[in-house]
Amino acid sequence: MSKTLDRRRFLSGGAMAGAAAAATALATPAVAQSLPNVRWRLTSGFPNNLDTIYGGAVVMANAVRAITGGKFDIQVFQAGEIVPGPQAIDAVKANTVEITHTCGYYFTGKDPTFAIGSTIPFGLNGRLQNAWLYHGGGNEAYDEFLADYGVTGRPGGGTGAQMGGWYRKEINSLADLSGLKMRIAGVAGEVMSRLGVVPQQLPGGDIYPALERGTIDAAEWVGPYDDEKLGFHQIAPYYYYPAFWEGGLTIHFYINRDQYAGLPDEYKAALDTACKAANINMQALYDVKNKDAIRSLVSKGTQLRPLPRDVLDAAYKTSFELYEEYGQRYPAWAKIYPGWKKFRDEGFEWFRVAEYTYDSYNFAMQASGN
Template sequence: MFKASAVSGGAAASVALAAPAIAQERPQIRWRMTSSFPNTLDTLFGSSQRFAQMVSDLTDGQFTIQIYPAGELVPGLQALDAVRDGTVESAHSVLYYYVGQDPTFAIGSAIPFGLNARQQNAWLYHGGGNELIDEFLVPYNVVARPGGNTGTQMGGWFRKEINSLADLQGLKMRVAGIAGQVLQPLGVVGQQLAGGDVYAALERGTLDATEFVGPYDDEKLGFYQVAPYYYYPAFWEAGPSVHYMFNKAQYDALPNAYRAALDVASKAANIDMLADYDVKNMTAIRSLVGKGAQLRALPRDVLDAAYESATNLYRQLDETNANWKKIYDQWAVFRTQSYEWFRVAEFTNDSYSYSQQAMGR
């Protein structure tokens, strides 16, 4: 009887002692996240809302993140700066939006003639990409985690047909990342605008063309109403990653369990976004054609000229930018080996199956 009481009393004491420790390990934390996307885009903005809900669920509501659409706290293209400076603790954005600070940012998202979504995830998660990107981001006081991928995007909406390379001369186009630098030698005048500003610019004629994402988002933004020619593919975005960015000091100060929640939720969001787009785009492309969108493939001479321009740009950056060289050289080896493997099984299987479907078989 005495022993049982002692055990019972000891257990009660353990519980009493453990409760404060648990409370300290799981403090109540409130973060703010600024998005680079308007809340009208349920794929991009909605993804961050689902991410925040998962973080809350994984921590029993102790760690919550409030999401703000582009422009509510800071402009959409200043999300990185807001996280770096501590204006907000986190952001949902695309690294290539910040190539004005260093073109190396683009490699973490997508560069022309780069990796598709599967290859991009392979490089980031298991090919050394995440480690290289986080090392690059140290001076910016930011930690980044892949938090979405759109799959190969469309080449964009044009107010006039592009029948050859000559038709690009003087074309004013909204284009993200370093694609503008690749297209500049081809005669394109690249501009970087947030998604919410593009329609008005096309309508006024201050833009001749725009790329954004793909059929689902593009239909929501109404681009088909002011630029009827819909070109493909976006050779500059074969598999662009969207990232969650966290202020490094704030991230490092989190309990281990909360950092794990951010990592798990980011990976879930990454998978979910690509699957969501793959379902929604196959319906939206039919809808857009029904509304009069004119599907066009980019001419071969445009692709060839762009490939040569991209190769020249990468060679130049390799010679002049140490940050670029450190990541790009490793990335380029990965791309070569990944392409070699994908040509063996994926490409041959897909090419045959797609050709059969196209013949109605």
């Protein structure tokens, strides 16, 4: 082989290698190349068979991975795989995991203020909940409270107004709640206990067997789509509405504060954006899936019933009496609640003007067949 040919081949190969390297450099921005590889673990508060609520964490993790070109990777584990759901906040604080996706009201045993960031009885609807958290000072106030637990919070999923649960027997009046054993969590459990209910806090996967064995008489979870998947209609025929305790639940991502602070700014932006995407996406999915599931449940014999007015009235009075008590006992609650209540009252005044009248007219027309 001649030296000239060798030289041509060498130059040709070098040119091709240089072009490939240049293409790689153009495909991956220089800033992204300089960022570190970060691996986090997320413990969910939900089993993975509940694809919509558990899936909120998957949506977030996939978005973070895509935005960062795979350099920031969050692995999602279902409830119990790493730690039991009730230990999620402690696990994040201890850095056993860097992040969890769960409901704040699961941790009201520590402080009922955990619930105000997610939902409390007769609280905000889904739109007002987002408005308060994102632009009404809610995130800032909630985060200040969470700092004492070593975490920072990001909204990560909405369910809208939930259903009031499944009952083996009809509830015709407030008196029918006396002695009723019901799966219900958080502040709502305290309200219901003052109405005569014996509340039980059970994770989603344990509700069906407890209802089947008669350990509990009633149970609430989320709404038609999840409830049908869990099979409650096979045991308890009466399905009540609304869940006055969850008018607009926000599920949160709770993140270890030090781990979050240590992220590059680009990764913080990616994570915050992905959490917002998961928050919006979950609500939209439930609105699509619930409209079909409620029809399916009724076709299978489910008996829809509104909660009696005397139950709602008693629960309303009890709830706001309880909030006043919390203000005397819990400094964090006393700090956040007045601003939340003001936002709620003013938000309701506005929604009565346009949203309520628009919805009420349309619903009435549709119900009349027009």
